[in-house]
Amino acid sequence: MSTHRASSRRFRLARLPNSIFAFLLVFMVASLWVPRFFTPGNLSSLLLQSSIMIILSVAMALVIIAGGIDLSMGSVLSMCGVIMALCMRNGLHALVAIGIGLAIGALFGLLNGLIVTRLRVPPFIATFGSMGIAQSLANTLSGRRTIYWESGSHSSLVDLLKGDVVHIQLGPESSMVFYIPFLVVLTAVVVGGVIFLFRRTVLGAYVHAIGENEEVARLSGIATRSWTTLLYVISGALAGFAGLLMLIRTNSMQPTSGDWLEFVAVVAAVLGGNALEGGKGSLVGAIFGALTLYMVRNALALKGIDTSVTMVVIGAVLVIGMFLNALATRHEKKLSARAETENA
């Protein structure tokens, strides 16, 4: 009995996403090595900076665990943001604008889902195609220009969301201001909601089953096509939501603001232990993946290192993370092999 318990504890340790270790490592190194890193102000702004990527990575992780990929995320973000901004420029109430933006994001997700599940187009190609469509819609609608709107009663919601929930002045310098913006709270609520759905409803088990082996899922009586479609809808809506965050943060909207974000999301998800072949991974892992990436970026910027080096470091973090991942898997296999021979 005691060996049984020991082995299950071992496995639970191995179940923790590796990105948490990567996160802690980078956090400690940055705290010791970068002078202004470990300050209330910087940590607050780090949370704010990474909130958009956290949303996208969670959405990406969902799709990746199910064996798919959503490359249209970045451009759907841009497109939805542009549409919301245009709505508000034309005097629509912010709530209506947000509703329209999210609905269009979900609609694009539905389109992706249907193309993947009904037309049997590989997700990489299908979402690559809709990436082009969404991007050119964003460009056309905005005339390739940044969109502003006049502040008024209709946009008061956006102004409100731009503010902070908590704002504590700990010292005279700006780095000593600890604040939690509404955006971060909003992000936490949405991500918490998705994780809740993933863990407490059938969603999590189905996503894993579909990603591991769609045939097995189908034979278990799961309506795999509908569930897969739903995942892309969630992903599209979350991309739209990320567009909203972008719009609030910059108080304007550029049609290029989502450029390349889908790739960063893939990197964050992979860093979080989500294998691209599907079937395994975790949403929490993806969140820490995103946090790690932004922390690296933030620390390098504070250190005054050229931003073009950032991608080199991030690439290295990714490769090293993958290497550690492989090591952990090998170790785990050895453990379970040993457990089996002990049992036999």
Place this chain on the structure above:
Amino acid sequence: MGKLLEFRNISKTFPGVKALDDVSLDLNPGEVHVVVGENGAGKSTMMKIISGVYAPDRGELLLDDIPLGRNTPKIAEQHGIAMIYQELSIVPELSVMENIFLGHEIRRGILIDRKAMDKRAEELLASIGVKVSPGTLVKNLSIANQQMIEIAKALSKNARVIVFDEPTSSLTDAEIKELFRIITALRGKGVGMFYISHRLEEIFEIGDRITIMRDGRKIATAPIAEMDMGKVVEGIAGRRIENVFQRHFPAKGEILLELKDLCGERFQHVNLNVRAGEIIGLAGLVGSGRSEVVRAAFGIDPYSAGEVLVRGKKMPRNNPQRLAHEGVAFLPEDRKREGLALSLSIRENAVISALRRLNPLTIVDGRRERATVRDFVRKLGISSPTIEKLVHFLSGGTQQKVVLAKWLITEASIFIFDEPTRGIDVGSKSSIYSLMDELVGLGAGIVMISSELPEVLGMSDRIYVMAQGRIAGEIDREEADHVSVIQLAFSQTSASQGRSLQ
């Protein structure tokens, strides 16, 4: 008592093949109905019609004497029909509980009721006597336990009809016993079971009735008590097989392959040798280290001490290319994963290891390639209209022949077979045996790992028996019989326990 399930005059045609031709069959409650036949005889098609994956072209499926009409996996499930597939249908990253209830979770509103599922899973596992905690991740279980999870999954859906598709092909003897115990318990509960297997010995142990299929037609259905092995084999093959194991014994030549005191993680001090013209059987229980030894010898896995000699030459470690170059061919157990590229054609697979030899100028000589492949296809009796057919579409036995062709084209002379006939039908088995015999006739040496005792006894010149990672003994053909091999396979177990007690 009414019939639980009945097949009435069912036919099913696929493009180019009549998979089922007017088949009628029934299943009683509490009965184990064994279905046997070669690969492609129609067993799987039949089971897929029961589970709603295929719809029959003609005929009908009756459940409790009522025609079922339209059938889909979902409808079949609602009627209490469950399948235990040969390829396990579980999700490794999910827990035991999540797997058992996958697709029919116990919910409260839209939320999953983990407590209720945990409790029910515990009950189900206890009812079949499996000691696994519902929260364990399935990837951490043994294959046998994973299969038990599938049975629990079937029971959780109140299955009345369970179809077992080759359930024992990857189980050890002890695990098979466990499975049979569960099947017996299910029989007592009135569950009707179809049981498909290639292992003829076990069907007499577990079956109540037997149906023999051949070429999409039913050959016979009879109570198992009225059948014997000869009749079954004859029915499957459509001819009387006098002696499957035809051996000639050529003069033995030099030592081709020798392992000297090889030690690794899961085997210790292994000494063995193969001469030209010899078939060496490597027997032992699953898990005794047989596969690990040959994998290490071929350079796939590392070993910590000892030597591997090919024709007296010491081989480097971890270098399968070198061994292949020296004429050693390794035919792994898992053909699909390690032996073949399924999406390539017969020709492409056959020449993949010999491209350099066939095309010395590094310019691909298509005509020569095709001629060579055709030659081997004919010699091996590979039944395919064209050498461009994708390997994916071939039966297990034919795939095995393609792997063989691949190595023959490289002019290998030392062959390591790991379970050469697992999961292939009787007809293909005998042609593989005669091929092995021909190979040694041509001066090759063969190491054959096998879990099937008749095969080991029938084919080997000498038998090495492994137990717990050691060679427990070596027996000559004349002295070998069931008892001596089994004794050795188990002997070391008690010996090593004795040692550890001292």
